[in-house]
Amino acid sequence: MDHHIPLITTLAAGFGIALLLGFIAEKLKIPALVGYLLAGIIIGPATPGFVADVQLAGQLSEIGVMLLMFGVGLHFSLKDLMAVKRIAVPGAVVQMTLATVLGMGVAMFWGWGWGAGLVFGLCLSCASTVVLLKALEARGVLESQNGRIAVGWLVVEDLATVLVLVLLPPLAGVLGGNVTEQSSSGNIWLTIVQTLLQVAAFIALMLIAGRRVLPWLLWQVAKTGSRELFTLSVVAAAISIAYGAAIVFHVSFALGAFFAGMVMRESEFSHRAADESLPLRDAFAVLFFVSVGMLFKPAVLIEEPLHVLAVVAIIMIGKSIAALGIVILFKYPLSTAMIVSASLAQIGEFSFIMAGLGVNLGILPQEGMSLVMAGALISIALNPLLFAAIEPSRRWIIGKSRVARRLERRQDPYAQLPMTTERKYLEGQIVLVGYGRVGRRIAAALDERGIPYVVAEQNREAVEDLRAKGKAAVAGNAADPAVLIQAHIAQAAMLVVATPDTLGVRQMADTARKLNPQIEIVLRTHSEEESELLRGDGTGTVFFGEEELAKGMTHHVLTRFAPKKNNGH
Structure with a gap:
């Protein structure tokens, strides 16, 4: 049997040593990539012992x-x-x-x-x-x-x-x-x-x-x-x-x-x-990093x-x-x-x-x-x-530097509503948290019906674009009470959380209830367990994505099927 099999030996040595060193790197809380590079150094020509085929490694x-x-x-x-x-x-x-x-x-x-x-x-x-x-x-x-x-x-x-x-x-x-x-x-x-x-x-x-x-x-x-x-x-x-x-x-x-x-x-x-x-991408990516390690000369250190x-x-x-x-x-x-x-x-x-x-x-x-x-x-x-x-x-x-404290606390021009904001956005409005795929659709529906709303969004550029279009918006994480206060939550009719923020949703709801006990709260979740917990706590009206999708599909099926069933009888 011909044992001149450089491709197999290069793959076996590369994958085997990369696995071992990648595992050790992860255990040490270091990216596994470091282990892959070290594996290449070990089987490279710059270190003693087994040397893999550099040309083959280059093609791989x-x-x-x-x-x-x-x-x-x-x-x-x-x-x-x-x-x-x-x-x-x-x-x-x-x-x-x-x-x-x-x-x-x-x-x-x-x-x-x-x-x-x-x-x-x-x-x-x-x-x-x-x-x-x-x-x-x-x-x-x-x-x-x-x-x-x-x-x-x-x-x-x-x-x-x-x-x-x-x-x-x-x-x-x-x-x-x-x-x-x-x-x-x-x-x-x-x-x-x-x-x-x-x-x-x-x-x-x-x-x-x-x-x-x-x-x-x-x-x-x-x-x-x-x-x-x-x-x-x-x-x-x-x-x-x-x-x-x-x-x-x-x-x-x-x-x-x-x-x-x-x-x-x-x-x-x-x-x-x-x-x-x-x-396959991960496997060949490992070979890429191993082959790069083979080109390294540790003597440079x-x-x-x-x-x-x-x-x-x-x-x-x-x-x-x-x-x-x-x-x-x-x-x-x-x-x-x-x-x-x-x-x-x-x-x-x-x-x-x-x-x-x-x-x-x-x-x-x-x-x-x-x-x-x-x-x-x-x-x-x-x-x-x-x-x-x-x-x-x-x-x-921040504890040592006055300048750092100012940098951390400085006022973001988009973190508060401008003084020129119309009164309709400050009383009886909807506070819409999140302006992503769901938030944009809700905002579009509110615009069609002329219902005023204030958007609270973490993306400053989205807030800047909204303000350029004459919309009321504040930048920041709505889990921070200051953001909801700037959105005039105390005078709002409803809080709509359109972002699946599992960690911050309770804090948003608690802040809204404290400042406005009569406010209606509508929440979005991605988890069935979380939706059950929020409903159990009476946090507000909860919409769970898969549940709403099932309701919509079921309604469509039943409305299509019902006439046929009645005609058959």
């Missing part, structure tokens, strides 16, 4: 990049970005610029060329999607306004990084790297325009044809009832589109897979596609400790201070600024993809890849500690 990592970017595209939400665009777009652009300038500065101080410095700075400027989402989710703030700002900020960073990945190959010669086929023409501007036109053609094809063809194909496969065929169709679409985009339009695998995910998100099968492809410290300082201090200052300038509370800055104080998968591309193009030296890796390992490992330190640090700073 390309598949990992495709599926990783496909997953990012599947979860990419332009709607989430637009909800916080006024702070996320300028914030991300300024923060990425500052981090890039800092990285470029230290790189040139070390004697690197300006092109290598630029790529190095860009690698340090983009945070990890995986780490940020898991950190916010673990702390229960992913769906909060602070979480939405951090995610929107990250979406802008992702889009900017995708653009950089597209432009790097044609600019390789100018940046001091290898002259590629894309960068071989004499006029660099012509090359850039050609590249952007190719990207635009690919995006147009995906948005026009892809949005129709992919959902239709998924529907045809779904009709067979075969789960494995559906999973195969999702994975085949991701890899085939990524490969086709690279061959036909000369764009990266990453961009092709990203847009494949974005287009598939438009399909009604997007959630099923995400669920069915998740195990001993040979160039000051360089490593400078990288970590840029990632965890420079980026954090920039994000903190930007959020404060936009008049958000100190607590919001600290959560956003902690969320972005790390780097991950996009940094590895960009650094790997920079090395392959001859722009970034191998040392740069090792420094990016070192910075990622240390910043990801320390990121949970940053989150844990937010609340104690905030209390200490």
